[in-house]
Amino acid sequence: MLERIFSIPELVRKLAFTLGLLCIYRIGFHIPLPGLNQEVVQSFMRQQEQGAFGQMLEYVALFTGGNLRRSTLFGLGIMPYISASIIFQLLVPVVPALEKLQKEGQAGYKKIQEYTRYATVALCLVQASMWMVFLHNQHLIYPSFAGSLKIMLMGVFGLTTGTLFLMWLGEQIDEYGIGNGISLLIMAGIVARLPVAIQRLIQSASLRVTSADSSEIGLIKIVFLIAAFVFVVAGSILICQAQRRIPIQQAKHTRGRRVYGGQRQYLPLRVNHGGVMPIIFASSLLILPNALFRRLADWRPGNSVLALLGKAFSYGDLVYNLAYVALIFFFAYFWTTVQFRPKDMSDQLRDYGHFIPGLRPGKRTADYLERVMERITYCGAGFLAVIAVIPQAVAAAMGIPFVIASFLGGTALLIMVAVALDLVQRIESNLIMRSYGGFLGEGGRIKGSRE
The missing domain is CATH 1.10.3370.10 (SecY subunit domain)
Structure with missing residues (x-):
């Protein structure tokens, strides 16, 4: 089975390229945002773990490839891009201009994708701003940076850039890798959390x-x-x-x-x-x-x-x-x-x-x-x-x-x-x-x- 795969250099390059980008995604998953007291953030999230807010964050992390509980560079995950894609797919049958673009074939598809990217940036800015305001109100930022506009802007810029970078990774996997890049990023995030679920099951199991x-x-x-x-x-x-x-x-x-x-x-x-x-x-x-x-x-x-x-x-x-x-x-x-x-x-x-x-x-x-x-x-x-x-x-x-x-x-x-x-x-x-x-x-x- 494996010899058939390794006998085709082009397929090996696609798989290696896909695997390399997934590794980059996992590395960026652990890069923290500037100005946040990570010890206080982790303590706060552990307190919220059994509550409705903690479950909501876990649910968000499950389907976005990100993790707001860690407040890292890829905290928002791919959710803004998915939301923008949903919006434009719903608008295509309703808006005549978008429907006309869709009928133009590949050129029209690229134009709709360009609009989707612009909408992704707007959604990222809104969601990142809301999350940084929440962190500030919960006093999860270092006291010396409390009320700092620079830290707020750096956090919003970091979360937005992280999501756009994930969107770019997915598109590169589609074009040069094995394909289905966005789904692979989501799957990689799920697989990374699987050992934690098994560990919790073993700890809580009783005969x-x-x-x-x-x-x-x-x-x-x-x-x-x-x-x-x-x-x-x-x-x-x-x-x-x-x-x-x-x-x-x-x-x-x-x-x-x-x-x-x-x-x-x-x-x-x-x-x-x-x-x-x-x-x-x-x-x-x-x-x-x-x-x-x-x-x-x-x-x-x-x-x-x-x-x-x-x-x-x-x-x-x-x-x-x-x-x-x-x-x-x-x-x-x-x-x-x-x-x-x-x-x-x-x-x-x-x-x-x-x-x-x-x-x-x-x-x-x-x-x-x-x-x-x-x-x-x-x-x-x-x-x-x-x-x-x-x-x-x-x-x-x-x-x-x-x-x-x-x-x-x-x-x-x-x-x-x-x-x-x-x-x-x-x-x-x-x-x-x-x-x-x-x-x-x-x-x-x-x-x-x-x-």
Whole structure:
């Protein structure tokens, strides 16, 4: 297996380049912002660890590749870029100018990406300013620098530059590395936290079936974590590899006395066309109402409505889970609408002399492909929501800590498996292009569920 990879210099360079940029990301992850008393910051964050604020910061770190609890250069992670991408993907069907740019192909895509970068800078400045004001109000800055505008500006500039650098790393991995750079950065952040989750599980594990101490993880909870781990891994593989295969027929061509064509083939349509992106987008978007309502509740301590909304959008609550499922469905359909073009696919089938049996080429074929894609996207989004929400909801009801539940049977595990599968498929496609049997050897190619 490895000799096939190392026998292709170009693939080795791509993998080495990707690995090198991921190492740079992990180095920058530990560079502190200037002026902050790191000992006081760590002490404050340890006090907030079991509270709602600490859980929110852990949740933010899970899906952004950053860690505000450490207040380092990459503290904001890639979240501003993800937020800007969501905004522009939502605006493309609404704003005619952006829709026109999208139809221009690669040139229009680069222009939209340029606007996304500008929006990322604006979001970074806002979020970094809010975080530096929070640190100042909590007296986490050295007393000699208290009230210093220079330290505030350096912190805002450092957080903004860190996010832009992460955005640049992701784009470089896309262009010169193995690809899927943003997802790989998020996965690298999750993998780096995995040993901490395993260590906490070992420290809290108990072989007693029931325990009066709620901090202990008894035998029933351990069995649930094992079952959730198997369920999420198997479900992730199934949903990422599942296909709906549309039979297509090649038209026959007669040249002289010979008849060419007429072969029957299949058009594979992925059940989960958006991959893990609906979960990343939904999770990133749900961070905002939780942080907003809790911040407003702190400003207005006596307002019961704000306190109720803050609790409703907290991790594990019923309202939060319902909103999470709704956003997964929304982004699954939205991603399919943006990426899947039934009319273009119908025109390509017609131009290459293929057709779907029983359907005329053109509008009827495009309508059929769109109808099929809507149905399988519904199934894919539903299954994605089940494997993302059910284990975490049960874990929250059983009192399993968020850090352990998310890594060993929740969304973090789902993202790791999905991104790892995509990485293996990219390596496999590079091997197959050069007449090798694939990443798993001869006959071991990763296949869809019906191949």
